[in-house]
Amino acid sequence: MFRVITAAMLAAIWSGVATAQTPASYKPADSHINPELLTPQLTDVGRGRRMHMACEGIGSPTVVFDQGGEGAIPNWRFVQPYIAKITRTCVYDRAGFGLSDPPTVPITGTSTTDDLRTLLKLRGETKPIVIVGHSIGGFYGTLYTNRFPDHVAGLVLVDPGFAGQNNPANPEDRRKLVEDIDKGNGELAKCAQMAREKRLTGDDLKGCFKLPGGMSETEKAYTVQALIDPKWHEAELSQSLNYFPSAEHPESLMWREERLTRRDYGDLPLVVLSAGRMYRDASYSDAGFAEFTTGWRAGHEQLAKRSTRGEFIFIPDAGHFIQRNRPDIVIDAITRVVEMARKDAKP
Numbered sequence: 519m520f521r522v523i524t525a526a527m528l529a530a531i532w533s534g535v536a537t538a539q540t541p542a543s544y545k546p547a548d549s550h551i552n553p554e555l556l557t558p559q560l561t562d563v564g565r566g567r568r569m570h571m572a573c574e575g576i577g578s579p580t581v582v583f584d585q586g587g588e589g590a591i592p593n594w595r596f597v598q599p600y601i602a603k604i605t606r607t608c609v610y611d612r613a614g615f616g617l618s619d620p621p622t623v624p625i626t627g628t629s630t631t632d633d634l635r636t637l638l639k640l641r642g643e644t645k646p647i648v649i650v651g652h653s654i655g656g657f658y659g660t661l662y663t664n665r666f667p668d669h670v671a672g673l674v675l676v677d678p679g680f681a682g683q684n685n686p687a688n689p690e691d692r693r694k695l696v697e698d699i700d701k702g703n704g705e706l707a708k709c710a711q712m713a714r715e716k717r718l719t720g721d722d723l724k725g726c727f728k729l730p731g732g733m734s735e736t737e738k739a740y741t742v743q744a745l746i747d748p749k750w751h752e753a754e755l756s757q758s759l760n761y762f763p764s765a766e767h768p769e770s771l772m773w774r775e776e777r778l779t780r781r782d783y784g785d786l787p788l789v790v791l792s793a794g795r796m797y798r799d800a801s802y803s804d805a806g807f808a809e810f811t812t813g814w815r816a817g818h819e820q821l822a823k824r825s826t827r828g829e830f831i832f833i834p835d836a837g838h839f840i841q842r843n844r845p846d847i848v849i850d851a852i853t854r855v856v857e858m859a860r861k862d863a864k865p
Contacts, residue, residue, distance in 0.1 A: 549845075551595045552602075553736040555609055558617045563636045570617035571610035571637055575602035579648050579671045579859045581852060582608045582638070586653030586839075587757060588727070589615030589750070592737040593652065596845035601852050610637060612658075614753025616744050625756040627775040631662045635669070646671035646863075648787075648855055650848075652841060654679045654761060657776070660821065663786070664779035671862065672787035672855035673825075676840050676848060680817045681773035684763060684810070691806035698801040699762045703755055710751035718746040726751065730842075781824075787858035788825040789851040792818040793843075794834030827858070 552574055560568035573580070581601055583594045591609045601607050613621035613633055623629055638647070646669055651659030656678020663670045684699075686692040709726035712718050718726060720742035727745050729738065744750045760771045769777075796811050815832065822828035831851070836843040 549596050549599045550734040551592050551598060551609070551737055553734075556591060556617075556736055556740040560617070561637060561640050563633060563640065565622050567613065567619045567622060569610065569613065569619065569633060569637050571608055571641055573606060573608040573641070573643075575604070575606045577605035578863070579646060579856060580606040580608055580643055581648045581650055581856065582610070582634075582643075584610075584612075584634075584649060584651040584655035584658055586655050587754065589753070590741050590744070591616060592730075592733055592741060593839065594650075594841060595733070595737065597650075597841050597848050597852070600849050601856075604853065605856055608641075608643065610634070612753070614749045614756070616740065616750075620749040620753060621756070624760060625753060626760050627658065627661045627772040628665075630658050631665055634658070634662060635666055638669075646859070648672040648674065648852070648859055650674045650676065650852055651678060652676040653838065654757070657681075657761075657772070661772075661776050661779065663783060664776065664781055667781065667783070667786075670786065671859035673783070673789075674848070674851050674855050675788075675790045675818075675821060677791060677793045677836075677838050678818065678821065679761070680821060681776040682769075683814065683817055685768070685813070686806050686809060688803070688806060688809075691801070691803055691809075693765075694801035694803075695799075695806075696763065696765050698799060699758070699764070703758055706751050706755040706758065710748045710755060713746055713748035713751055716746075720746070783825040783828070785827050786825045787855040787862070788822060788828040789855055790818045790822040790828065790830050791836075791840050791847065791851060792830065792832050793836045793838050793840055794832060795837045797838060 555572040555574060558570055559572045560570055563569050583598055585591060585593050589612055594609065598607055598609060611618035612630055621629060648671055649659040649662060656675040657680060659673055659675060663673055684695055686695055712724055718724055723745060729741060763770050792815055798807050802810060819830045822830035833840060833844055833847060841848045
């Protein structure tokens with residue numbers, strides 16, 4: 519049965535798991551992505567395109583990490599190294615991001631999930647996987663599960679995006695939201711142009727991106743190299759144009775893709791983590807922001823209800839990047855889903 523769990527309840531319920539399986543020496547602040555995972559490991563996925571996927575760890579099921587809209591693998595640095603100790607893990611760059619070649623078509627949910635399915639097949643990852651997706655990566659994980667249910671053994675959604683997430687009832691709030699989205703897309707276009715003109719450097723990104731602190735030299739080099747390349751900003755823009763609503767299209771292309779493929783997930787191991795500290799965009803009125811935060815949490819609860827074993831976990835002290843703020847909870851959620859997937863796989 520679907521369950522709603524708070525972070526406090528989680529600590530009590532999982533205390534035995536955390537004590538038994540999380541090494542006492544594990545310190546998220548000291549954790550970094552293995553440099554080999556940030557070295558180009560490119561696979562030809564067709565039409566002259568190559569995509570980067572790198573894996574480490576031993577065991578089944580394989581856990582595949584899908585990052586948010588910013589598309590940076592180091593955002594998993596507090597989580598992936600620990601999960602690699604208990605099973606096989608893979609990180610990858612979506613088309614246009616990081617070390618992967620740019621797409622040849624506009625970025626949609628279908629093109630993105632097709633890319634991942636093709637990449638996994640070519641890399642020999644034919645058994646059902648556990649997908650861990652953050653933000654829009656969670657949306658892609660949901661759509662992948664809709665489209666390829668037999669290839670998914672479990673799902674962990676970290677403050678995921680979902681179809682209909684931005685849909686204010688008040689016309690003025692909606693107008694302001696669309697205006698703000700358009701402004702953001704304009705900034706991405708400007709950043710892409712500056713990158714084409716080679717005006718972006720690691721020392722001066724012209725406000726196009728703020729590097730997170732605490733990264734290793736390898737993580738920083740990987741991120742900077744991606745950000746000074748126009749393909750990153752072009753991919754971000756294409757993704758934004760097809761994910762968010764517009765004045766002409768209240769239901770975006772990607773939201774429609776998800777709605778048309780939507781399904782129940784049976785008893786699939788599923789955990790949805792929902793952040794309590796929401797960023798307030800300047801476009802929101804008090805009522806509009808209250809509507810957004812209520813809808814954000816309700817959307818996550820609905821995602822969890824797609825499986826009879828779905829769990830919704832509300833984390834009041836975490837921001838959108840839960841894997842940075844509360845990596846312990848993300849690690850525990852992945853560990854539980856992996857364990858359930860292993861039990862399901864036994865004859």
